[in-house]
Amino acid sequence: MAKDFSNPKKLGFMRVLQFFFAFNVIVTISLLAFLIKGSYELEFSNILDFVNLIFDSISFWLIWQRKRLARHFIIGFSLFNIFIGTAFNIATGHFSLVGQLFSCTPDLILLAYFLTSRRAKAVLTQPFDAEVKQRELAKDLDCYQPRTWAFWRNIIIYFCVFSVVGHWMEAAYCTLIRFGMIPGTYDPNSQIWSDWLYPFIVYGFGAVACVLLLYPVKNFLEKRIRSRVVPLLISFVVNALVCTAIELVMG
Structure with a gap:
């Protein structure tokens, strides 16, 4: 058999x-x-x-x-x-x-x-196609509904969570510098190393910007431009400008 x-x-x-x-x-x-x-x-x-x-x-x-x-x-x-x-x-x-x-x-x-x-x-039969995955996610769970309270409630949660997780990410990056795995400098007396639940809100604003601005911009470009590469390149430039602006404004 x-x-x-x-x-x-x-x-x-x-x-x-x-x-x-x-x-x-x-x-x-x-x-x-x-x-x-x-x-x-x-x-x-x-x-x-x-x-x-x-x-x-x-x-x-x-x-x-x-x-x-x-x-x-x-x-x-x-x-x-x-x-x-x-x-x-x-x-x-x-x-x-x-x-x-x-x-x-x-x-x-x-x-x-x-x-x-x-x-x-x-x-091993699943196609390696981001568009297939995106269609499946859009069909099963459409989370982008800005006219609902649930959407804004989630935005608030994302802001809080990513503010704290961003703190941990920065601590992890400074730890790599500390062990000499990557070049750079860090402050051993920084608040990074104490009060681990202290929020670094710049990361929270970055997460909110991804949801409210960068994700809709990417979708808009993909609908308007009939190309797989050009929308991603333009979206990358927009992402870089937005992230730079957030860093400058937040100091």
Whole structure:
């Protein structure tokens, strides 16, 4: 009797891959917190590890969303890892057939699985299309109703929530500077590090601007301009100008 591979709840070996993708992301980010700028050199292998960190995150999300693109993305990146790693070792004179096969084993497993797996072909079927997702959201839950009290109540809630979350985001950014992971300066005596529920209202106004101004502008441009790229480019410029204006006004 032939097996039914079409049940999206049964990912099979892909569930194991998801676990290892998530595990690698968590471990790599955790280890980054212990690296102090100036005490280590960023070598090619470290850069490749960072690239693979992004790859694991995207692969996890694509499988979670059952995107058809997951197969092609993972196959392509596995080939990229194999080619780049082999070329680098040959160029530096460290190439060894046995050692290279050992280091490429995870990519070879991914490559073989997604090239041959019938379950992956049957389960990963969702189109990677933002417009499809947007239509589904608009059909199931139309939240943009400015003539209703519920809409403005939500705006107030968003303002309060994002004001506090913005405080936490700024603290996280300053923490990355503190550990030397990104360049910059921070004030160790700033209010960022105390009273964690204190609202940074500039982020609240930014969230409100997204809902009341930037989102309607994007929709208006998409309706008026018959192009996929031009509305996004114009919307990006408008977003930058609005965010800059909010920062200047709020000081």
